[in-house]
Amino acid sequence: MIDIKELTWQGLWKNNPALVQLLGLCPLLAVTSTAINGLGLGLATLFVLMGSNITVSAVRHYVPNEIRIPIFVMVIAAFVTIIQLLMQAFTFELYLALGIFIPLIVTNCAIIGRAEAFAAKNDLLPSAYDGFIMGAGFALVLVVLGGVRELLGSGTLFSGAELLLGAWAVDLKITFFVPDNPFLLAILPPGAFIGMGLLIALKNILDPRLEAKFAPKPEKIVERARVTAES
Amino acid sequence: MQFSLSSSPHNRVRRDTASVMRAVCYACIPGIMAQLWFFGWGVLIQLILAIATAVVTEAGIMKLRKRAAKHVLSDYSAVLTALLLAVSIPPLAPWWLIVIGTFFSIAIVKQLYGGLGFNMFNPAMGGYVMLLISFPLAMTMWVPVQNMAIYPYDFADALSVIFTGFSVSGYDMTQLRLGVDGVTQATPLDAVRSSLLLGETYSEALQASIFNSDSGFAYGWSWVALAYLAGGLFLLWRKIISWHMPLSMLAGVIVTAAILNMLMPDATGGILFHLLSGAVLFGAFFIVTDPVSGSTTPKGRIIFGVLIGFWTVVIRTFGGYPDAVAFAVLLMNIAVPLIDYYTQPRTYGARS
Numbered sequence: 001m002i003d004i005k006e007l008t009w010q011g012l013w014k015n016n017p018a019l020v021q022l023l024g025l026c027p028l029l030a031v032t033s034t035a036i037n038g039l040g041l042g043l044a045t046l047f048v049l050m051g052s053n054i055t056v057s058a059v060r061h062y063v064p065n066e067i068r069i070p071i072f073v074m075v076i077a078a079f080v081t082i083i084q085l086l087m088q089a090f091t092f093e094l095y096l097a098l099g100i101f102i103p104l105i106v107t108n109c110a111i112i113g114r115a116e117a118f119a120a121k122n123d124l125l126p127s128a129y130d131g132f133i134m135g136a137g138f139a140l141v142l143v144v145l146g147g148v149r150e151l152l153g154s155g156t157l158f159s160g161a162e163l164l165l166g167a168w169a170v171d172l173k174i175t176f177f178v179p180d181n182p183f184l185l186a187i188l189p190p191g192a193f194i195g196m197g198l199l200i201a202l203k204n205i206l207d208p209r210l211e212a213k214f215a216p217k218p219e220k221i222v223e224r225a226r227v228t229a230e231s
Numbered sequence: 232m233q234f235s236l237s238s239s240p241h242n243r244v245r246r247d248t249a250s251v252m253r254a255v256c257y258a259c260i261p262g263i264m265a266q267l268w269f270f271g272w273g274v275l276i277q278l279i280l281a282i283a284t285a286v287v288t289e290a291g292i293m294k295l296r297k298r299a300a301k302h303v304l305s306d307y308s309a310v311l312t313a314l315l316l317a318v319s320i321p322p323l324a325p326w327w328l329i330v331i332g333t334f335f336s337i338a339i340v341k342q343l344y345g346g347l348g349f350n351m352f353n354p355a356m357g358g359y360v361m362l363l364i365s366f367p368l369a370m371t372m373w374v375p376v377q378n379m380a381i382y383p384y385d386f387a388d389a390l391s392v393i394f395t396g397f398s399v400s401g402y403d404m405t406q407l408r409l410g411v412d413g414v415t416q417a418t419p420l421d422a423v424r425s426s427l428l429l430g431e432t433y434s435e436a437l438q439a440s441i442f443n444s445d446s447g448f449a450y451g452w453s454w455v456a457l458a459y460l461a462g463g464l465f466l467l468w469r470k471i472i473s474w475h476m477p478l479s480m481l482a483g484v485i486v487t488a489a490i491l492n493m494l495m496p497d498a499t500g501g502i503l504f505h506l507l508s509g510a511v512l513f514g515a516f517f518i519v520t521d522p523v524s525g526s527t528t529p530k531g532r533i534i535f536g537v538l539i540g541f542w543t544v545v546i547r548t549f550g551g552y553p554d555a556v557a558f559a560v561l562l563m564n565i566a567v568p569l570i571d572y573y574t575q576p577r578t579y580g581a582r583s
Binding site: 181183184185186188190194 | 331339361364365366367368369
């Protein structure tokens, strides 16, 4: 049985791989200089996460417990190689822009974490959905952080969308202002750290409000009614 | 007859945070006067902008944190941070520069860590480094010493340049930066650095018009540094700051500069040049003595100061930026917990 609502809530917010588990911070901080870079790496990670979750879940009964980690890593590495070759073939400029961080998806702890914590214990369909929604949560943070840094640093949003989506996407670029002195801090690595810290703080502020609204309510556990009155 | 007993200390100095902060502000006055005299009214406008931004930011954050703003504002620490930042940036820098810098100093470097007493890093230097790496061009736009400039500016010009980029008579920064010899003037450190990069030796670099003599004394610039030294001595005399950090920092600068200058006399300045240019004297008395972000043990303060002096000269000589006091201070701020841990004084009576 898939509890879609619970899985979605966990992946996108409650247990978000980037904001709460703080996994995969290296690519998260390194490539988010623009929203499109973030989206590219986010989609690649999402694909790998789904693929590895499905495969791990499918073979989980045949994998000896003692050597499961190397096998999971092999599976992940295979999917990363696929995505790397695909990106090299179809989005070559984005492939160049992301550089070393595509092969480094192998080392993203969020992926092996989900394989070990979820896929290795659950059926195929829930695992696939978990991979998808966790990947989506990761990609979402990448895009938001990239967008904020791009907006502060160069005053644009979605510049370079054509690298990912094809020539028509040139028009997606929104220019808010053209800074005479670009705010370099936002584009440089320290901006990523500060921006990430502020995003986590924002999440912690929003938490109590959203929790009340969206979190799946725990079922009421009916305790045995008291039959004898206190005397 | 009954005598009431109170525990020691009996002879206390009645001095609270606000009076210490105010005294440090007053001690800046000679330096600020020297800057006004040599670099014009821009300094004053930057000061006003910075202090206004700092007070508004601090009050805003206190409101967000649901604390009483009045109590926190009346300790003058935000004013002091703003003041230290404002005298560090170019006098005719555009208005948004000091506003962004002060906001960053107060909101991010100070209040996000929990406010006065909890900040790991020196707020003024945190803001300064942020500005330096974010807006390197605007942060190097220093005007020449005013009686050596082709186009000296007055108060109305300063207002106009800071808010619009052009003076009342229509000059822009490129023209305002021209010296009497028609060459754009840089800071002494910049001048030496760029001629070293051109392959000249240090003694050739000192032939630039900005220096009076071969010793590295730059007219105007070094006077400002000496004025801050006077303010610093006042603080020492009033026992607002202890001698440990300023003297050890200066010792660190002197020793490191002497060694480096002996090893490679063509590639780095002498002792006097390092002491009198840039922010060394200002930093030694007004920046490293910050009681919050510095080391707290006596031995630790000496280590802290010496290493700041060491890093200042090393980064100036080998690093990518002309001045390095801010970087050195931030680097050593990170090391403070470690220094404090290893230099805890022995409790009286305990065996070491």
